Amino acid sequence: MKAFIVKSYGKKEKLHLEDWAVPTVNENDVLVQVHSAGVNLLDSLIRNGEFKLFLPYKPPFINGHDVAGIVTKIGSKVSKFKVGDEVYARPSDHRVGTFAEYISIDEKDVALKPKNLSMEEAGSIPLVGLTSWQALVEIANVKKGQKVFIQAGSGGVGTFAIQLAKYLGAFVATTTSAKNIELVKNIGADLVIDYKTQDFSKILKDYDVVLHSNREKIVLEQSLGILKKGGQLISLVGPPTPEFAQEIGLPWHLKFVTKLLSASAKKKAEKLGVKFHFLFMRAEGKQLNEITKLIEAGIIKPIIDKVFSFEQTNEALTYVETGRSRGKVVVKVR
Ligand SMILES: NC(=O)c1ccc[n+]([C@@H]2O[C@H](COP(=O)([O-])OP(=O)(O)OC[C@H]3O[C@@H](n4cnc5c(N)ncnc54)[C@H](OP(=O)(O)O)[C@@H]3O)[C@@H](O)[C@H]2O)c1
Missing domain, CATH: 3.90.180.10 (Medium-chain alcohol dehydrogenases, catalytic domain)
Incomplete structure (x- = not known):
């Protein structure tokens, strides 16, 4: 082949x-x-x-x-x-x-x-659907009426995650640039922030969940800051945590590396009374079956x-x- x-x-x-x-x-x-x-x-x-x-x-x-x-x-x-x-x-x-x-x-x-x-x-x-499912359903357990901030709503993960969060009953805020505002509104975003001209950290507050996908360190700090007490940030871009190292069976020295890498994010989260998670999505046919149902019902569109x-x-x-x-x-x- x-x-x-x-x-x-x-x-x-x-x-x-x-x-x-x-x-x-x-x-x-x-x-x-x-x-x-x-x-x-x-x-x-x-x-x-x-x-x-x-x-x-x-x-x-x-x-x-x-x-x-x-x-x-x-x-x-x-x-x-x-x-x-x-x-x-x-x-x-x-x-x-x-x-x-x-x-x-x-x-x-x-x-x-x-x-x-x-x-x-x-x-x-599959990859973006499972990522969104594992972040919003499995980890965050998003409930009706909660406020969810999904960064980069016009990307692969964002376009799926917005639709899933809306299905779960959340109020969804997202970031994108001007040319994609219409797109993210059409798939259900309630509040759209143009990241090129607006600062999300000055607009959003008391959020329950952040789906974080921006690699800039400052954006991680700002994102933790918009959560309400008890809120959760799920990062798709690191830093990786010892929990992740444990899950995928990394040797002790790499577990130690992840401890060092995630120490600052975890400390900041703790100080704010919020939770920091790192997610590296995994394969999962059962969850994909659930996603199939939502797509066949017309709730989520590619x-x-x-x-x-x-x-x-x-x-x-x-x-x-x-x-x-x-x-x-x-x-x-x-
Ligand atoms: N850990 C995991 O399991 C996992 C799983 C999936 C993805 N990821 C990671 O998550 C990130 C997103 O993945 P993706 O597939 O969704 O990426 P993608 O499809 O390449 O995202 C592209 C979109 O991001 C938007 N964007 C770019 N910079 C932005 C900014 N500063 N603020 C807001 N929006 C911005 C762009 O909109 P404009 O053109 O308007 O800027 C574009 O529509 C990647 O880093 C990927 O590696 C991790």
Whole structure:
């Protein structure tokens, strides 16, 4: 099969289109013929080598974290899927590689694709959908009437998270620039702040939840400051915490590193009487099933910026790296 490979780590490295063996199918796996693959900044960060410490992939390996496609083979113990099923998934870490014609995925990571979505639309959902679900449902347990601040509402995560937070009954504030205000209003944002001309930290106060995705240190501090007592900030961009290190089974010395890295954010949060969480989303077919229901009910709609051809996978990554995409970027593999 054809696949896009990370041959060596580096910011200037491109993925290489090569012939690669079709992956083996273990007893709990389904082999998925890839029709589309969503593109995430994570793909670029992994290629750059920025995640080497936490996710030590050894080049050469196939990149790509989101998939929609058709099951073509099943392992002997697979019980939920059959050949021909249309599915989507964010495969588990260490088993990624969706920029390819086939991928073998543990059935626990997979869900049936929403019937009302095209393959391109479905491939855009898993990683950002699960991130939003794990932040707003699993960690924050957002309740009706709560105030939620979702940064970068026009991005891949933001466009999903706004719709989910609205479904959960929250009042949603978000940031974006002028050209995207209409977009975030259309998907339900109640209060839109143009981050280029307005300062969110002077406008928002007494929030219950912040979904934090901005890498500037000052923005993290300001975001903690808009929470009410008992409020929660869920950071998607670090600093990683010892709880995260524990969850993914990092050795003691890396746990210690995360303790040092997160000390200041945790201390600030404690002083303000709020909670700081770091989330690194994980694969989870059961949660994806819940997301399928919301999409089929018309409650959440995919927002797609651009679809690139398989051959243009590197261009798709470069586009995502600009940080200007409106919703999701997808590679059409078939
Ligand atoms: N930890 C995890 O599990 C996890 C999961 C998913 C994503 N992430 C991280 O979360 C971040 C967001 O991911 P994403 O996929 O949503 O990114 P994205 O789709 O690339 O976000 C692009 C959007 O961000 C907006 N934006 C850029 N700078 C902004 C600013 N200063 N304030 C407000 N909006 C701004 C842009 O709007 P304008 O063009 O109007 O500026 C654009 O629409 C990334 O750093 C990603 O790596 C982490």
